[in-house]
Amino acid sequence: xxxxxxxxxxxxxxxxxxxxxxxxxxxxxxxxxxxxxxxxxxxxxxxxxxxxxxxxxxxxxxxxxxxxxxxxxxxxxxxxxxxxxxxxxxxxxxxxxxxxxxxxxxxxxxxxxxxxxxxxxxxxxxxxxxxxxxxxxxxxxxxxxxxxxxxxxxxxxxxxxxxxxxxxxxxxxxxxxxxxxxxxxxxxxxxxxxxxxxxxxxxxxxxxxxxxxxxxxxxxxxxxxxxxxxxxxxxxxxxxxxxxxxxxxxxxxxxxxxxxxxxxxxxxxxxxxxxxxxxxxxxxxxxxxxxxxxxxxxxxxxxxxxxxxxxxxxxxxxxxxxxxxxxxxxxxxxxxxxxxxxxxxxxxxxxxxxxxxxxxxxxxxxxxxxxxxxxxxxxxxxxxxxxxxxxxxxxxxxxxxxxxxxxxxxxxxxxxxxxxxxxxxxxxxxxxxxxxxxxxxxxxxxxxxxxxxxxxxxxxxxxxxxxxxxxxxxxxxxxxxxxxxxxxxxxxxxxxxxxxxxxxxxxxxxxxxxxxxxxxxxxxxxxxxxxxxxxxxxxxxxxxxxxxxxxxxxxxxxxxxxxxxxxxxxxxxxxxxxxxxxxxxxxxxxxxxxxxxxxxxxxxxxxxxxxxxxxxxxxxxxxxxxxxxxxxxxxxxxxxxxxxxxxxxxxxxxxxxxxxxxxxxxxxxxxxxxxxxxxxxxxxxxxxxxxxxxxxxxxxxxxxxxxxxxxxxxxxxxxxxxxxxxxxxxxxxxxxxxxxxxxxxxxxxxxxxxxxxxxxxxxxxxxxxxxxxxxxxxxxxxxxxxxxxxxxxxxxxxxxx
Amino acid sequence: xxxxxxxxxxxxxxxxxxxxxxxxxxxxxxxxxxxxxxxxxxxxxxxxxxxxxxxxxxxxxxxxxxxxxxxxxxxxxxxxxxxxxxxxxxxxxxxxxxxxxxxxxxxxxxxxxxxxxxxxxxxxxxxxxxxxxxxxxxxxxxxxxxxxxxxxxxxxxxxxxxxxxx
Numbered sequence: 001x002x003x004x005x006x007x008x009x010x011x012x013x014x015x016x017x018x019x020x021x022x023x024x025x026x027x028x029x030x031x032x033x034x035x036x037x038x039x040x041x042x043x044x045x046x047x048x049x050x051x052x053x054x055x056x057x058x059x060x061x062x063x064x065x066x067x068x069x070x071x072x073x074x075x076x077x078x079x080x081x082x083x084x085x086x087x088x089x090x091x092x093x094x095x096x097x098x099x100x101x102x103x104x105x106x107x108x109x110x111x112x113x114x115x116x117x118x119x120x121x122x123x124x125x126x127x128x129x130x131x132x133x134x135x136x137x138x139x140x141x142x143x144x145x146x147x148x149x150x151x152x153x154x155x156x157x158x159x160x161x162x163x164x165x166x167x168x169x170x171x172x173x174x175x176x177x178x179x180x181x182x183x184x185x186x187x188x189x190x191x192x193x194x195x196x197x198x199x200x201x202x203x204x205x206x207x208x209x210x211x212x213x214x215x216x217x218x219x220x221x222x223x224x225x226x227x228x229x230x231x232x233x234x235x236x237x238x239x240x241x242x243x244x245x246x247x248x249x250x251x252x253x254x255x256x257x258x259x260x261x262x263x264x265x266x267x268x269x270x271x272x273x274x275x276x277x278x279x280x281x282x283x284x285x286x287x288x289x290x291x292x293x294x295x296x297x298x299x300x301x302x303x304x305x306x307x308x309x310x311x312x313x314x315x316x317x318x319x320x321x322x323x324x325x326x327x328x329x330x331x332x333x334x335x336x337x338x339x340x341x342x343x344x345x346x347x348x349x350x351x352x353x354x355x356x357x358x359x360x361x362x363x364x365x366x367x368x369x370x371x372x373x374x375x376x377x378x379x380x381x382x383x384x385x386x387x388x389x390x391x392x393x394x395x396x397x398x399x400x401x402x403x404x405x406x407x408x409x410x411x412x413x414x415x416x417x418x419x420x421x422x423x424x425x426x427x428x429x430x431x432x433x434x435x436x437x438x439x440x441x442x443x444x445x446x447x448x449x450x451x452x453x454x455x456x457x458x459x460x461x462x463x464x465x466x467x468x469x470x471x472x473x474x475x476x477x478x479x480x481x482x483x484x485x486x487x488x489x490x491x492x493x494x495x496x497x498x499x500x501x502x503x504x505x506x507x508x509x510x511x512x513x514x515x516x517x518x519x520x521x522x523x524x525x526x527x528x529x530x531x532x533x534x535x536x537x538x539x540x541x542x543x544x545x546x547x548x549x550x551x552x553x554x555x556x557x558x559x560x561x562x563x564x565x566x567x568x569x570x571x572x573x574x575x576x577x578x579x580x581x582x583x584x585x586x587x588x589x590x591x592x593x594x595x596x597x598x599x600x601x602x603x604x605x606x607x608x609x610x611x612x613x614x615x616x617x618x619x620x621x622x623x624x625x626x627x628x629x630x631x632x633x634x635x636x637x638x639x640x641x642x643x644x645x646x647x648x649x650x651x652x653x654x655x656x657x658x659x660x661x662x663x664x665x666x667x668x669x670x671x672x673x674x675x676x677x678x679x680x681x682x683x684x685x686x687x688x689x690x691x692x693x694x695x696x697x698x699x700x701x702x703x704x705x706x707x708x709x710x711x712x713x714x715x716x717x718x719x720x721x722x723x724x725x726x727x728x729x730x731x732x733x734x735x736x737x738x739x740x741x742x743x744x745x746x747x748x749x750x751x752x753x754x755x756x757x758x759x760x761x762x763x764x765x766x767x768x769x770x771x772x773x774x775x776x777x778x779x780x781x782x783x784x785x786x787x788x789x790x791x792x793x794x795x796x797x798x799x800x801x
Numbered sequence: 802x803x804x805x806x807x808x809x810x811x812x813x814x815x816x817x818x819x820x821x822x823x824x825x826x827x828x829x830x831x832x833x834x835x836x837x838x839x840x841x842x843x844x845x846x847x848x849x850x851x852x853x854x855x856x857x858x859x860x861x862x863x864x865x866x867x868x869x870x871x872x873x874x875x876x877x878x879x880x881x882x883x884x885x886x887x888x889x890x891x892x893x894x895x896x897x898x899x900x901x902x903x904x905x906x907x908x909x910x911x912x913x914x915x916x917x918x919x920x921x922x923x924x925x926x927x928x929x930x931x932x933x934x935x936x937x938x939x940x941x942x943x944x945x946x947x948x949x950x951x952x953x954x955x956x957x958x959x960x961x962x963x964x965x966x967x
Contacts, residue, residue, distance in 0.1 A: 235898075242885070242908065244875065244877040735923070
């Protein structure tokens with residue numbers, strides 16, 4: 001439950017600066033009231049305003065807590081309307097760079113009937129925003145947008161009821177526009193939301209079995225009545241990101257704050273024997289070496305001195321007696337020879353009789369594919385700042401799951417949860433379970449040990465080596481064609497090194513938890529999955545297996561969720577193989593896929609299949625696809641060109657991509673000159689924001705397909721920076737990207753068109769589309785990611801291209 | 802420790818500091834600037850970029866002793882008289898950033914590129930920007946924004962009849 005209090009003047013000033021907007025102060029002036037917990041957050045925030053903290057700031061003490069959870073069943077927890085007829089929205093999400101903050105404001109402003117620029121949004125502050133779980137699963141709009149819409153509609157309904165009482169007329173006699181309620185037929189009779197409720201509480205209880213189901217009794221607007229949803233409004237967070245005024249989590253500073261750097265084991269699984277603290281005592285401002293188990297950090301007054309101390313500290317480590325993992329070049333052989341720790345068969349495991357069908361097939365095709373470990377490799381290495389003042393723990397973090405970070409840290413430190421809070425701030429991109437989790441725990445642990453606010457940041461080599469990794473896969477596929485070139489049987493086997501897949505903010509698997517010796521009762525089993533397509537294949541068997549590497553605990557090869565956790569891996573194999581089958585059938589790759597999508601079936605996938613067909617056709621039309629089988633006749637020049645298609649669904653979103661490549665025969669270099677993407681994610685909140693998200697998604701997939709591979713010897717990761725772990729750069733950006741937003745719904749004008757999510761789907765199939773284009777250009781099939789020059793050149797030479 | 806005078810965004814600061822300290826930490830922790838950010842500490846990614854004598858310089862690997870007395874411009878110093886630099890405006894017009902963490906490097910590198918090549922070819926943009934990395938992969942919009950900024954700057958030059966734009 002939120003309560004109200006007056007905001008001190010210095011906090012008003014600080015918040016104005018903090019938010020980098022001029023509207024904040026006007027909001028507060030207009031309301032005279034504010035949510036107490038929000039002001040409490042702001043009372044700490046002033047210290048962050050300026051590195052050289054002002055006297056006014058120093059007078060403000062951090063609040064003592066406890067930090068209660070806002071009650072999601074109270075309308076006041078979501079929406080505050082001020083006397084000046086502006087609104088603040090409080091949502092339990094975090095914007096990882098896809099502009100979801102702007103989208104949330106659009107959703108809520110539209111249902112509330114307020115102008116977008118009269119609204120403001122607060123996200124991911126565990127003390128003031130309801131727990132919607134932060135980010136993940138491409139669910140921002142798809143799942144969490146719904147309660148936001150419903151509570152905003154409910155607030156509108158309550159305000160109309162208030163106007164009805166005030167004017168003694170029934171609700172249906174009023175109309176609402178931009179926060180002003182007028183009597184139909186007599187616009188002179190009007191009242192604003194601010195006049196009705198500004199500075200007062202709604203005191204409206206909501207219902208719903210969980211936060212996702214939160215609702216009042218109001219109906220939502222039909223899609224056709226939306227005025228703000230569907231508009232490409234500019235993102236509010238972009239100007240302060242461009243002029244340098246935004247305060248990021250890396251900028252979090254409070255008086256008395258000190259700097260820490262970690263000292264990692266030089267070998268995976270190494271054991272700490274001893275530390276020679278005298279090796280760093282002479283460093284100016286040296287405060288302390290903190291160590292527990294195999295976790296070691298140094299703390300200094302100044303950041304550069306902490307870095308120096310972390311490099312200079314003499315630590316005696318014991319190397320494990322046996323190798324921790326195979327060398328990366330031996331990884332796939334190791335995986336193929338390992339005994340699975342678990343075997344799963346997706347539902348349904350078997351369709352028809354695949355063995356008999358294969359035996360009777362006119363043509364049987366087999367192929368194996370390999371996909372490496374890939375890193376998050378956050379651009380801004382993991383960081384957090386923790387303040388232990390007043391026996392509390394306040395963590396300033398860009399962790400996308402602020403709420404779980406709070407719970408995890410409370411468990412890790414043995415503190416009551418209501419003494420811990422997380423203030424989410426903007427940060428470097430977070431496409432899943434990044435090391436921001438790890439750094440949040442470390443900052444809190446160090447702050448408790450040192451008794452002062454501690455800021456910790458990982459160094460580049462730490463981030464690239466020790467962050468969690470998207471798991472490596474090997475695949476075996478067999479397919480059978482009949483004499484007409486129809487796919488009659490498919491057998492799919494996926495094997496992944498996903499054992500001990502780490503969860504979000506789990507005190508037992510977070511890196512410091514591991515290094516201090518905490519263990520869960522059992523490692524997570526991990527898992528793969530079936531191909532995400534809607535193809536109708538009459539005889540089908542799919543098996544997925546998990547294997548483990550020798551070292552399970554305290555390892556830098558930690559499998560964890562990386563954007564679309566196993567989607568790009570599986571789609572690389574499955575969509576490459578569909579292309580191989582099309583080529584064997586001498587069929588056009590688009591036509592072959594459409595044939596598989598139009599097959600007769602009695603399953604319940606008609607809706608998704610119809611949309612899949614619409615999206616395949618939209619992509620082919622946008623590209624200008626010419627119907628012919630792959631590969632095309634080999635060119636004579638040094639540059640060979642070709643095009644490839646790939647298709648998938650993710651959750652309910654459908655994506656089709658077509659890549660046009662240039663392959664350099666002499667160097668093996670692949671340039672994706674053009675990318676076309678057709679994308680159906682249902683209701684679109686902000687079209688330009690969606691396009692930006694899809695562009696980034698496409699290129700993230702391209703980076704993973706062309707460049708990215710974690711490399712290691714038998715006891716450590718050897719890809720540790722941007723040279724040894726290369727990613728896409730400006731130099732290999734496509735010259736042209738065409739994105740078509742499709743509404744393939746069989747009933748496209750339905751008033752309840754839902755949104756399906758866009759944060760991850762489009763990265764899934766880029767590697768497959770590119771591999772298929774390379775094949776079209778060269779006749780050579782590349783079955784291992786990434787397609788670096790050397791690998792492609794070797795394949796071209798082997799095939800005498 | 803030694804005394805240094807640094808000129809940053811038109812203001813002069815005197816600091817008593819270890820001369821080997823990378824400029825980045827002084828800008829961020831002593832001068833309270835936050836445009837330049839730590840990304841790698843190796844001069845590989847560009848997130849710490851500042852402008853010195855028209856060049857895009859990686860402040861994470863530049864000891865403060867090397868920039869004594871030089872005019873240093875950070876992201877915060879690009880705007881003039883309350884107006885954003887055309888590069889910044891083009892970034893907003895094209896809605897370039899996603900998370901935005903790398904955009905200091907993108908914008909500052911683009912500014913230096915446009916000062917050298919006022920009307921850059923696609924190839925000059927690709928090569929000139931190749932060292933400014935982005936993990937959200939906003940490259941496509943960055944390249945569009947550079948072309949837009951080039952046009953805005955050319956128009957401003959024609960209007961003023963000079964080369965004074967920032």
